[in-house]
Each structure stands twice: as structure tokens, then as C-alpha cells.
Amino acid sequence: MAKWLRDRVAAVWPPTAALLGLLALLEIAVALGWTPITIPAPSGVAMEFGQSGADLAYHIVPSILATVAGLAIAAALAAILAGIGASWRRANGPVMTFGVLVDSTPLIAVAPILIVFVGGGMTLHIIVSATACFFPLLIGMTRGFRAVEGTADELFHVLAASRWQRLVKLALPSALPYIFSGFKIAAPLAVLGTLIAEWMGAERGVGIMMIYAMFSFNAPQVWMTIVAVCLMAIGGYGAFALVERIYLRWAGLEEAPT
Amino acid sequence: MTGIDIRGVTKRFDLDGRSLTALDGIDLSVPEGSFAALIGPSGCGKSTLLRLIADVFAPSEGAIAVGGRPPKAARLNHEIGFVFQAATLLPWRTVRENVALPIEIAGVTPRRSPEALIRLVGLQGFEEAKPAQLSGGMQQRVAIARALVLEPKVLLMDEPFGALDEITRQRMNVELLRIWRESGTTAILVTHTISEAVFMADRVHVLSANPGRVAGVVDVDLPRPRSIDLMKSPRFNALENAVRQVLFDDDETEADSTPERAHG
Numbered sequence: 001m002a003k004w005l006r007d008r009v010a011a012v013w014p015p016t017a018a019l020l021g022l023l024a025l026l027e028i029a030v031a032l033g034w035t036p037i038t039i040p041a042p043s044g045v046a047m048e049f050g051q052s053g054a055d056l057a058y059h060i061v062p063s064i065l066a067t068v069a070g071l072a073i074a075a076a077l078a079a080i081l082a083g084i085g086a087s088w089r090r091a092n093g094p095v096m097t098f099g100v101l102v103d104s105t106p107l108i109a110v111a112p113i114l115i116v117f118v119g120g121g122m123t124l125h126i127i128v129s130a131t132a133c134f135f136p137l138l139i140g141m142t143r144g145f146r147a148v149e150g151t152a153d154e155l156f157h158v159l160a161a162s163r164w165q166r167l168v169k170l171a172l173p174s175a176l177p178y179i180f181s182g183f184k185i186a187a188p189l190a191v192l193g194t195l196i197a198e199w200m201g202a203e204r205g206v207g208i209m210m211i212y213a214m215f216s217f218n219a220p221q222v223w224m225t226i227v228a229v230c231l232m233a234i235g236g237y238g239a240f241a242l243v244e245r246i247y248l249r250w251a252g253l254e255e256a257p258t
Numbered sequence: 259m260t261g262i263d264i265r266g267v268t269k270r271f272d273l274d275g276r277s278l279t280a281l282d283g284i285d286l287s288v289p290e291g292s293f294a295a296l297i298g299p300s301g302c303g304k305s306t307l308l309r310l311i312a313d314v315f316a317p318s319e320g321a322i323a324v325g326g327r328p329p330k331a332a333r334l335n336h337e338i339g340f341v342f343q344a345a346t347l348l349p350w351r352t353v354r355e356n357v358a359l360p361i362e363i364a365g366v367t368p369r370r371s372p373e374a375l376i377r378l379v380g381l382q383g384f385e386e387a388k389p390a391q392l393s394g395g396m397q398q399r400v401a402i403a404r405a406l407v408l409e410p411k412v413l414l415m416d417e418p419f420g421a422l423d424e425i426t427r428q429r430m431n432v433e434l435l436r437i438w439r440e441s442g443t444t445a446i447l448v449t450h451t452i453s454e455a456v457f458m459a460d461r462v463h464v465l466s467a468n469p470g471r472v473a474g475v476v477d478v479d480l481p482r483p484r485s486i487d488l489m490k491s492p493r494f495n496a497l498e499n500a501v502r503q504v505l506f507d508d509d510e511t512e513a514d515s516t517p518e519r520a521h522g
Binding site: 170 | 309312349362388390
């Protein structure tokens with residue numbers, strides 16, 4: 001236990017120290033008046049968390065909901081399309097083309113058009129969030145569904161396994177490491193998608209809070225919302241990284257080559 | 259009754275629109291309960307033949323009978339055990355769960371428990387270990403236990419110990435013979451080692467390459483049970499030489515007929 005703790009501390013302290021050092025430098029630079037007024041002191045941003053914390057909580061809840069919903073919808077859609085592409089080889093080309101098309105869609109330009117159809121509410125936020133994170137999920141699942149080793153496939157054939165047994169006992173466990181990799185990349189993208197959509201229009205949301213703060217020249221509040229969005233993205237990544245690590249350790253597998 | 263009969267089997271594969279004949283007119287039979295070895299150079303289609311018997315592929319021409327029935331019936335009836343060159347264990351399952359996989363898939367209650375099979379291959383105490391914690395030889399033992407857990411009438415092995423070092427390999431072969439005698443199945447072993455073929459089999463079928471044909475058959479009349487000491491006997495060496503003769507005779511006639519390859 002003591003060794004584990006020492007290893008943890010050894011791994012964590014250099015980046016932590018570097019970050020704290022940078023923040024201290026920034027604090028000094030602001031105090032000496034070296035920076036433009038758009039850059040507040042880190043202490044100011046921290047104080048803003050104290051003052052506007054309740055406000056932030058009010059705005060961040062629907063943002064988290066939209067992100068989670070967008071991620072879930074994108075994952076379901078990616079699973080269906082990757083499943084079609086994996087079981088029907090000719091469909092794979094069109095599926096990938098569709099994925100690239102979705103991925104290359106400029107969200108900033110498309111979101112205002114979408115408003116015309118679905119309005120500026122939660123529906124818009126979820127759609128844009130799902131669009132933003134769709135592609136890495138599709139790639140992860142497509143690769144995952146093909147991760148079954150050739151001889152393992154033959155083994156299940158010789159054992160006369162049903163399609164369902166193959167899926168549950170072989171394909172899904174083999175695919176999970178790749179799917180987790182997809183989710184780790186997709187989660188921060190979903191956060192970004194939600195943010196962009198909320199800029200376009202929202203009653204509640206960390207994105208619209210950011211816009212209000214910008215228009216009222218409240219620099220500490222702008223930076224508070226930026227930090228909050230970063231934490232959301234890191235949280236999403238971290239959650240999937242944790243689930244992945246638990247699964248890989250349980251399954252006795254190495255991390256999937258990405 | 260569960261002997262294996264192969265009559266006039268030809269297998270062609272389509273490769274980039276070209277037809278490639280992997281096996282050409284194979285006639286071969288393995289009596290029930292006996293141990294056969296298939297030996298030949300790489301590309302002679304010995305692994306393909308094994309997969310035809312296991313109903314992984316269907317022959318292009320000819321017929322295969324496993325216990326008088328088509329391979330598909332034997333496969334669906336869980337009468338075939340297959341051991342691959344790589345152990346092909348599921349890494350997320352423990353040794354016990356890997357050995358129990360065929361039971362789960364077939365949905366039957368076998369006469370012998372997975373634990374009994376794990377004991378048979380000498381891995382007691384490792385039931386809860388994951389494959390990654392085992393050596394290559396131990397992993398292959400798990401694969402053999404898995405292949406035998408449903409007491410298949412036919413045990414097919416595709417160079418099961420090919421990746422192991424010589425010492426481990428000979429030890430595994432002695433154990434495999436013991437396990438085979440206990441289980442009483444009909445066994446076919448694909449190998450490219452002459453001594454292994456002679457040591458294990460009642461009959462060695464020698465295949466030639468391009469396309470795969472039966473070049474000859476060597477009957478091994480060595481007494482059982484066999485031990486490593488047997489390999490020092492003159493009779494063993496004579497049988498090895500007989501197999502070698504068929505293998506390389508065939509090679510020479512081929513070289514004669516295609517001189518450009520002999521020089522190249």
C-alpha cells in the first residue's frame with residue numbers, strides 16, 4: 001500500500017508542480033499589470049467559482065445532460081452502422097463515407113440552419129453534440145467488431161456456436177477495448193458540440209453563460225466557464241478511461257492498439 | 259464406427275480470380291480409435307485437410323465421412339474436438355471457464371467435469387488463472403482440455419506444439435498419448451516433424467505439395483504405451499527413414515520434372 005502510494009505521488013507531483021508554477025507566474029504577471037485586461041488572475045477565477053458557483057451549477061446541469069444524451073445517441077447510431085458494416089462487407093464503404101461526411105461537417109455553420117428545423121433548445125444541443133462525437137465512435141466500433149482473431153472464429157464454428165453465442169461470448173468482449181478507445185476520444189468532442197450549440201441559442205447552459213459573461217466583459221466569469229467546460233471534457237475522458245482500465249484488468253487484456 | 263473416411267477429396271480456393279488447387283484427389287482413412295499423423299512440406303494442404311474434416315470448409319469434390327456421416331452432422335453434434343496451432347484461449351476467461359466454453363455452447367451436462375479435464379492435462383491448481391499467466395505449453399494443455407471436455411469422437415490437432423521448444427514438446431507428446439489412450443478418441447495430428455509423426459501415430463500419411471496429394475503411407479508398428487526411450491531404438495530410426503524416404507523421394511521427382519526450379 002505504501003509503495004503504491006509512493007508510486008502515485010511520484011507520478012503525479014511533477015505535472016502538478018508544473019501547473020501550480022505556471023498559475024503562480026500568471027498571478028504575478030497580472031499583479032504587475034503585464035497582461036491585457038481580458039486575462040484575469042487565477043485567484044480571481046477561483047473567487048468567481050465561489051461567487052457564481054450556484055449560477056454555474058444552474059447552467060451546467062443541462063449542458064451535462066445534453067452531452068450525455070448526445071454521446072448516447074451517437075453511440076447507438078454508430079453501433080448500428082458499424083454492425084451493418086461488419087456483417088455486410090459491401091455496406092462498409094458507404095458507412096465510412098457517411099462517417100467522414102458527418103465528421104467534416106462544419107458544426108458552426110450548420111447549427112444555425114438546424115435551429116430553423118428544431119429550434120434553439122435542448123434538441124439542437126443534443127443533435128450537435130451527437131454529430132461532433134459520432135466519428136471516433138464509429139471508427140472504434142468498426143475496428144472492434146473486426147477484432148475477433150481468425151482462429152477464434154474457427155473455434156466457435158467448430159463448436160457449432162449460434163450467432164448470439166458468438167456475439168456475446170466472442171465478438172463483444174473482443175470489441176470492448178476498441179469501443180472504450182472510441183469513447184475516450186468522443187467524450188470531449190461531445191462536450192465541445194454541446195458548447196457550440198449552446199452559443200447559438202439556449203436558455204440554460206454553460207455555453208450561453210459564457211456568451212453572457214463575454215458580452216458583459218466579465219473576464220473572470222468567462223474564464224470560470226472555460227475551466228468548467230475543460231473539467232467536463234476531462235471528466236468524460238476520465239470516466240471512460242477508468243471503466244476501460246477496470247475492464248482490461250478484469251479481462252487480462254492489454255490496452256487496444258489505437 | 260467413428261472412423262474417418264476421405265474419398266477423392268479435392269479442394270480449390272479462389273485467389274484473386276485464379277483457382278488454386280490446395281488438395282487433389284485425396285484418399286485416406288483413419289480407423290476408429292487410432293492415431294493418424296499427416297506430414298508434409300508447407301503448402302501441402304495438411305491444415306486444409308484437417309479443416310475439411312472439421313467442416314470449416316467444404317470440399318470442392320469428393321466426400322468425407324466422420325463415423326459414416328458428413329462432417330457437418332458430426333460438428334453440429336459436438337463430436338469434433340479441434341486444437342489449433344495457437345492455443346486460441348479467450349483471454350478474459352479463467353482456465354476453468356475456457357475449458358467449460360464448449361459445455362456452455364452445447365448446453366449439455368458432460369460426463370466429465372472441466373475440473374477432471376484440467377487434472378487430466380496436469381493443470382490442477384491453475385483453475386482460476388488467466389491465460390496470460392500461463393506459459394505457452396500450459397496454454398496449449400488448456401486448449402487440449404477444452405477440445406476433450408465434450409468427449410469428442412474425433413480429435414483434430416493442427417501442429418499443436420509447433421511453437422514450443424523441443425524439450426517441452428516431447429514431454430507434451432508423451433502426455434498427449436496418455437490422454438488420447440484414456441479418452442479413446444480417433445485422433446489426427448498435423449505435424450512437420452518426422453520424429454513426432456512416427457512417435458505419435460499408428461499410421462503416418464505423407465503429403466506432397468502443389469497440389470497436395472498423398473505421396474505415401476508408413477505404418478508404425480511400435481508397441482504402446484510409448485516412451486521417449488523408444489526414440490533411441492533402431493526400429494524407430496528405420497521408420498523415421500521410411501517417412502523421410504517418401505517425403506524426399508517425392509521432392510526429387512518434382513525437382514527433376516522442373517529443372518528450372520532446381521537451379522533457382
